[in-house]
Amino acid sequence: MSNTVIVKEWKKFRRYKDGAEYYGFSKSVFERLAKEAGAIYKVNKVVLVNCELFEKYLESFRLD
Numbered sequence: 086m087s088n089t090v091i092v093k094e095w096k097k098f099r100r101y102k103d104g105a106e107y108y109g110f111s112k113s114v115f116e117r118l119a120k121e122a123g124a125i126y127k128v129n130k131v132v133l134v135n136c137e138l139f140e141k142y143l144e145s146f147r148l149d
Contacts, residue, residue, distance in 0.1 A: 098126070098133040108139075118142065 093107055105115035115134075119125055122142030124135040 095136070097136055099136055100131070100133060104134050104136070104139070108143075 099107060101112055101116050101119070104110075104119070105112040108115060110118070119134040119139055122139050124138035124142065126133045126135060
């Protein structure tokens with residue numbers, strides 16, 4: 086029996102659905118957190134999340 090590990094590549098920008106899957110959040114929670122992080126970009130009708138800004142925001146929730 087082989088153990089297969091699937092690793093998604095890190096991207097600077099992701100759409101809501103892809104970002105939610107990558108970070109393990111529901112789509113609505115990911116959208117809310119991305120907006121709170123100020124990481125939203127809108128290009129024409131496409132909404133992108135800057136993952137660098139998003140991850141920096143996530144670090145603010147770290148427990149010491």
